[in-house]
Amino acid sequence: MTGVLVTNTTSEDEMSETKRGFYPKHRKSSVPSSPDFPTQETETLAYWKADDTFQASIDQRDAGKNGSNEFVFYDGPPFANGLPHYGHLLTGYVKDIVGRYETMRGYRVERRFGWDTHGLPAELEAERILGIEDKSQIEGEGAMGIKAFNQACRDSVLKYTKEWEEQVTRQARWVDFDNDYKTLDPTFMESVIWAFKTLYDKGLIYEGYKVLPYCWNDGTPLSNHELKMDDDIYQNRTDQTVTVGLRLETGELALIWTTTPWTLPSNLAVAVGPDIDYVRVTPKTGDLAGETVILAEALVSAYTKELGDDPEVSAPFPGSELVGVGYAPIFSYFEAAKAAGVADGTADEAGHVGPGSNAWTIIAADFVSTTDGTGLVHLAPAFGEDDMNVCAVNKIGIVVPVDDEGRLTEDVTDYAGKNVFEANRYIIADLRDVTGPIAARPAEVRARLVRAASYEHSYPHCWRCREPLIYKAVSSWFVKVTAFRDRMVELNQQITWTPAHTKDGIFGNWLAGARDWSISRNRYWGSPIPVWKSDNPAYPRVDVYGSFAELERDFGVKVDNLHRPYIDELVRPNPDDPTGKSMMRRVPEVLDCWFESGSMPYAQVHYPFENQDWFEHHYPGHFIVEYIGQTRGWFYTLHVLATALFDRPAFLNCVSHGIVLGDDGRKMSKSLRNYPDVSEVFDKYGADAMRWFLMSSPVVSGGNLIVTDKGIHDTVRQVLLPVWNAYYFFTLYAGTCSKGAGYDAKLVDVFDAAVVSGLPVMDRYLLSAARELFRDLRGELDAFHIPEACEKVRSFLDLLNNWYIRISRQRFWDEDPQAFDVLYTVLEALMRAIAPMLPLVSEEIWRGLTGERSVHLADYPDWDAAGHDSDLVAAMNEVRGIVSAAHGLRKAEKLRVRLPLAWLRVVSPLHEALADFAGLIAEEVNVKNVEVIGVEGSGLRSHQELALNPKGFAPEVRKLTSKLFAAQKSGAWQLDGDAVVFPGVCVDG
Structure with a gap:
């Protein structure tokens, strides 16, 4: 090879204007020094589409016997009635990195996309489009009807599939859209009702009447886990609170406090803590002068204003002494029902019970505290879970004067038709002014308003419509989670979580306290509750169906649509009714859409009706990822159903990432415009920049991330450009070798110890450092530690550019073939190593280096058997650290690098190994003499400091x-x- 001296008369930019030599091998034009990454990416995406590279990456990997060589991950189905946002982008990048990495490791990785199409999100969008404000416009007199409404839902749910495909493709995420699944598919829905029937047959599904979170705007109950998914479900809200004195049969006033005045007409009992100390207070001044009021001793000071100056306070007595004392109800609405002896406190399915014979008495409860209020708790059993439970134990009934739309019913005549939150001010006004139904009460039993005040508190809101929820007694179908809760906790130990603390932290704790899951929704668009009941209670019968075949067998018609209203039209005579008059009719509810998404692993393949063998060998899945809130959502429902149906976890590895925030630290908001538009970022910086910015951050490990334009720009500067600069440097000087003929570099046989040992020390260092990098990357990616993998790559790029290339530059100028071969070898393997994390730029560079089809069809680098000099790596890394520290000292002392210094003393535990590099240190730091000594005898000591973020x-x-x-x-x-x-x-x- 003829040596060519490159002089300063030709700049690097001038040298790269026309292609010289062999590189890039996939283009006719030269490698630009300043790449246009977005344009380059669109060209690569077009190439992948034309080449069908994605499918080739799957097809070249054999599935193995019974799928032994398949890596299975579940792609959580998003709703397609809205555009993808940063959260989807983040999750999608993790999925893509894992899929690409496992493919390059030799596994077959199918990546089937799915769509969540049922449930409240779809219905609310249809209501918005149709201008529907309540259910009466859907199924009331003269309404559009369920058929038309559900058709509108169907039309809306896949509205943005094209936009989804475009953005998912633009982010360089490989998924199979052609073979996608939808939760509205008949085959998917059949698997869902199979799961329901299987659980029912196991005794794990029942119908019950319980207090549940209830969305009055959507007219349906929600499950408890839906209230814990997102931080913003609980929002600060200011409500009116009241303290009311109830007239005891002794003539005293028992003070109760509530944040829900609208529940006062439904009050049926008062709870006290049997071991809490209470007192009787007789005010001498103020509105309560002459009255005797009862409240917890610890809370007397909270009512100083109302109790006046120097009131008489009795000796404390335990709450147990109050148990059994009766009082007059605040309102008279349900007194007649008690007098008539309606019910005994056991609710029927409709909740029509009445107060029961023990209503309006003081009872004991262990949940009473003195942290706020009065120490006496107002109980409205229809609107509080604890209220209902303790009242049931005491044979106190239930009244539910609130309809499905959250309006007070005619049972409460004075407030009928008012929304519960609207009713608060009317009830408070009547209590304050002694008007309306309060004035109608005899003075000797009349309740008294003691205090009304504003109260700001954290309050749950519907996760979809964002209206404030209420708690309301409703009939619902439940999965009996409490029956197998302990087993869920056990199976959780088989799952590897990232971050690790999720296992026994947020997810494990949630499992330990899991409640029975309300799975029915009083809505229209979803998989049906497959239960038929007799319409005559005199001839009770319940039938549960789990397949099309079972339905066709009993109803004698072809069934191909499980949606309402078609499924509701399946009616048949009750076989248990000898009169032949009663009919079997389906219950009206549909399934919670979370039941459907939790059924995804088997429903997507129509198990057990098809693909039984495939499913048995591919379950549980190897990997899933979603944001941390899904520990109470999809992760949870997957785990519940997997435990109940298969006694297995649904997945073996799970990444629960954090939340992406706007540039002001708040939740991303279109109205606030506090985040850069995704498409604009792609157009400005490219998808690889966005990918690296997200994937290298703590958000992947469960933290939160603020998205800023600067952060993405820094990714280009700190990662993408260093990658490109190394490639550009190589192609530039390889192209000028041999008077412009170029040099076609060869791969160094890194597994041949003799070859490696004969290389210069800097080459051996680079190869050994690369070997360590590839080993470490496999370890991190095997454990799904993506940010850690990104950091190791970033560190290596610094080594490659700012150490190896900079120090070896003269060798390239001198056309040293070993330098070219070593750099080529490392770059080629490095592109394979970073391909999952930077799939677009790595593709461009790798194809430019090799001329081959795609880096994503290559194997992930494994140099474990290569020659390795760990001592050399340690010593050279120490040298780099010394040089960096010395330059830092120069900067601190304002000593320019060009100013030679007399000496540098270095203290290092590796002082013996550093002796050979004293000259290199001296040259890099620009000192005349370098002295390297050990730590012992240096008089120095080390200490550790901890920084918290x-x-x-x-x-x-x-x-x-x-x-x-x-x-x-x-x-x-x-x-x-x-x-x-x-x-x-x-x-x-």
Whole structure:
């Protein structure tokens, strides 16, 4: 090879204007020094489409016997009636990285896309389009009807599929849209009702009457886990609270406090803590002068204003002494029902019971506290879970004067037709002014308003329509989760979670306290509850169906649509009615859409009606990922159904990432415009920049991330450009070799020890460092530690560009073939290593280096058997650290690098290994003499410092922030591997 000296008369940009030599091997034009990444990416995407590269990456991997070589991950189905946002983008990138990586590791990875098409999200969108405000416009007199409404739902749910496909494709995420599944597919729905019937046959589904979170705007109950999915479900809300004195049969006033005045007409009991100390207080002044009021001793000071100056206060007595004392109801609406002896406190399916004979008495309850209120708790059993439970034990009934739309009924005549929240002010006004139904009460039994005040508190809102919820007694179908809750906890131990604390933290704790799951919704668009009942209670019968075949057998017609109203039209005579008059009719509810998404692993393949063998060998899935809120959503419902149906976990590995926030630290909002538009980011910086920005951040490990334009720009500067610069440098100088003929580099046989040992020290260092990188990347990606993998790549790029290439530049100018071959070898393998994380730029570079079809059809680099000099890597890394520290000292002392210094003394535990590199250190730091000595005898000592970053804390850790900072300040911490141990808590990472 003829040496060519490159002089300063030709700039690098001038040299790259026309293609010289062999590179890039897939283009006729030269490699630009300043790439246009977005344009380059669109060209790569077009190439993939024309080449069908994605399908080729799947097809070239054999599935193996019984799918032994398949990697199965579940793609959680999004709703397609809205455009994708940053949360979808983040989740999609994790899925794509894992899918690409496992493919390059040799596995066959099918990536079937799915769509969530049922439930409230779809119905609310249809209502918005149709201008529907309540259910009466759907199924009332003269309404549009369920058939037309459900058709509108069907039309809306896949409205944005084209936009989804475009953005998913633009982000360079490979998924199979052609073989997608939809929860509205008849085959999917058949598997769903199979699951219902299987659970019913196991005794794990029942119909019950319970107090549940209830959305009056949507007219349906919700499950408890839906209230815990997102932080913003609970929002600060200001309500009116009242303290009311109830007239006891002794003539005294028992003070109760409530944040829901609208429930006062439904009051049936008062609870006290049997061991709490209460007092009788007789005010001498004010509105209560002459009255005797009862409240908890600990809360007397909270009512100083109302009780006046120097009231008489009795000796304290336990709440148990109040148990059994009767009082006059605040309102008279249900007195007649009690007098008539209506019911005994046991609710029927419709909740029509009446107050029961024990109503309006004081009872004991262990949930009473003195943290707020009065120490006496107002109980309206139809509107509180604890209320209902304790009243049932005491044979106190239930009244439900609130309809499905959240309006008070005619049972409460004075407030009938008013929304519960609207009714508050009318009830408070009547109590305050002694008007309306309060004035109608005899003075000797009349309740008294003691206080009305505003109260700001955190209150649950519907996760879809965002209206405030109420708690209401309703009939619902339940999965009996409490029957197998302990088994769910056990199976959770078989799952590897990222972050690790999720297992026994937010998910494990949720499982330990799991309640029975309300799975029915009083709605229209969804898989049906497959239950038929006799319409005559005199001839009771219940039939549950789990397949088309069973329905066709009993109803004698072809069934091909499980949606309402078609499924509701299946009616037949009751076989248990000898008169032949009663009919079997389907219950009107549909299934919670979370039941459907939780059925996804088997329903997507129509199990058990098809693909039984496939499913048995591919379940549980290897991997799933969604945001942390899905520990109470999809992760949870998958786990519930997997445990109940198969006694297995649904998945073996799970990443629960954090939340992406706007540039102001708040939740992303279109109205606030507090985040860069995704399409604009792609057009400006490219999809790889967005991918790396998200994937390298703590958000993947459960923290939160603020998206800023600067952060994405920094990714280009710190990662994409260094990758490109190394490639550009290689192609530039390889193209000018041999007077412009170029040099076609060859792969170094890194597995041949003799070859590697004969290389210059800097080459051996680079190859050994690359070997360590590839090993570490496999370890991190095998464990789904994506941010850690990104950091190792970023660190290696610094080594490659700012150390190896910079120091070796003269060798390239001198056309040293070993330098070209080593750099080529590392770049080729590096592109394979980073291909899952930077699929677009790695494709461009790898094809430019090799001329082959696609980096994503290549194997992931494994150099474990290659020659490796760990001592050299350690020593050279120490040299780099020394040089960096020395430059830092120069900068601090304002000593320019060009100014030679007399000496540099280095203290290092690797002082013996560094002796050979004293000259390199001297040259890099520009000193005349370098002295390297050991730590012993140097008079120096080391110490550790701990820095805390609360923004990266997981939710469970965030509430301990003040405690951790106190321990940090006092030094009450120690390292245990990668974890930091504080008093009483261990924080990993």
